Amino acid sequence: MKTEPNKNLRQFQQVIEIIERNNNDKARLIPILQEVQEAYRYLPPQVLTYIATALNMPVAEVYGVATFYAHFSLEAKGKYVIKVCDGTACHVKGSSRLLDTLNSTLGLNAKKHTTDDMMFTVEAVSCLGACGLAPVMVVNEQVYGEVSAKRCEQILAEIREKENSETVENA
Numbered sequence: 666m667k668t669e670p671n672k673n674l675r676q677f678q679q680v681i682e683i684i685e686r687n688n689n690d691k692a693r694l695i696p697i698l699q700e701v702q703e704a705y706r707y708l709p710p711q712v713l714t715y716i717a718t719a720l721n722m723p724v725a726e727v728y729g730v731a732t733f734y735a736h737f738s739l740e741a742k743g744k745y746v747i748k749v750c751d752g753t754a755c756h757v758k759g760s761s762r763l764l765d766t767l768n769s770t771l772g773l774n775a776k777k778h779t780t781d782d783m784m785f786t787v788e789a790v791s792c793l794g795a796c797g798l799a800p801v802m803v804v805n806e807q808v809y810g811e812v813s814a815k816r817c818e819q820i821l822a823e824i825r826e827k828e829n830s831e832t833v834e835n836a
């Protein structure tokens with residue numbers, strides 16, 4: 666099988682640019698990983714290996730940093746990451762109902778957090794720091810407070826409607 670010589674280079678072009686913006690400085694590994702995760706929505710294994718090679722670091726060290734911080738993910742996430750707070754205030758006010766609603770509506774469960782179409786990822790988090798708005802969920806950067814199961818379904822419907830209208834506009 667013949668491979669295109671520049672195919673691998675093009676595959677990592679965005680990563681190369683991120684590393685160059687950070688002056689190929691291994692001391693900037695965390696900001697590099699943050700930018701790569703923002704671009705890919707997770708840290709693919711082949712990219713971590715590439716970063717280690719480009720920064721002349723052991724791959725284990727890069728993996729060590731990527732797995733140490735909860736902020737980083739080695740699993741692919743959907744376009745919309747939905748975080749449901751399960752801290753004490755949110756739990757008391759029904760966050761488990763929100764998780765049940767999201768999981769049943771999206772066909773997810775305790776082991777499967779991302780939809781097959783890579784549109785949604787649902788995560789329960791320890792605290793979002795908005796106890797006064799309990800129960801709280803965050804969709805990407807948008808915070809929703811005092812969310813009921815019905816409101817949760819409405820939010821999903823709004824996202825799907827937005828996605829469908831964008832698809833029609835781009836067709």
